[in-house]
Amino acid sequence: MENLSNQNTILPKGTRVCNCKYSKCLKLYCECFAAGEYCIDCNCNNCCNKPEEEDLRLKKIQTILERDPQAFRPKIPVDPETSKSKAAPHFKGCNCKRTKCVKKYCECYNAGIPCGINCKCSHWYDLLSKNTSDNYSKQPPYIPPLNEYFKFLAEPLIKKKDSEEDIKSDEGSTFSEEIAMKGQECISFEKFEETLYGRLVCLLNNLS
DNA sequence: GAGTTTGAAACT
DNA sequence: CAGTTTCAAACTC
Structure with a gap:
């Protein structure tokens, strides 16, 4: 995968080119x-x-480090042998x-790198x-099942999974069962089934 | 190339 | 620490 312009890829010094307008290149946006x-x-x-x-720069660095001592740590672990990003989880993780x-x-x-635990x-x-990571072997292209899309549409109506345990316990269950389980805590399955999304989800779930 | 969208970083 | 704003990059047209 080509990643020539992101800050986590190890680039030779001086080969980065930023376009900062307002940060004076003294914030982590740069x-x-x-x-x-x-x-x-x-x-x-x-x-x-x-x-x-340099004086101003060092002051800013100090301020940022006081807020977060890890602020300048590479976000992706680096393989010391290849000097390239390792296929390890992002330190902070994304929030997309x-x-x-x-x-x-x-x-x-x-x-x-694939999204991970962080x-x-x-x-x-x-x-x-x-x-x-699974999809890296499937790409390109990854086309989600239509049913998955309706799971997404239904998501706001269903209590979200709170912990890894919830996710693990759901493995192997059908989506209808998941809705029923989670619905007990949020809305009843019958109520969900009455919604437009619910009807579509159930219909598609039966078809797939 | 201008305008919009996006999500990290910064701020309150 | 949650919500909001700022920012620069990615993306679209």
Whole structure:
């Protein structure tokens, strides 16, 4: 997977090019600053991420480290032998809401690694995230079953899975059973079945 | 190339 | 610590 422009891929020093306009390249929004490098030949405005501004730069670094001592740690574990991102979980994980972790907005996808235990997209994970290690072997293209899409539509009506235990205990159960189990805590299965989404989900579940 | 969308980072 | 704002990159048209 090509990842030539993200901060987690090990790039030779000076080969990053940022385009920061308002951050003076002194916030983690700036790829160069986040990587602990000076801006060199970047397209940034009012850049303070350069040796001439070292005092200010160090102050900012200190402020950021006070807030989060791990702020400058690479987000993806690096293999010391290859100097490339390892296929290990993102340290913080992503928090994608809309892109199903298959666009470069997703830090995991962008780094070429599957979403993992640290990701907060995990409440969608079993239904929505297509950035799974399993799917790496299936791609391209991964086309979700239509039924999965309606599971997504039904999701707001059903209490979300709260823990890994819930997810484990659901393995092997049918989606109708899942709805029934979770419905006890939120809305009854009968009530859910009455909704438009519910009818569609049940219909499709029977067909698939 | 301009405008929009997205999610991390920063802020309140 | 949850909600909101800012920001730069990714994406679309």
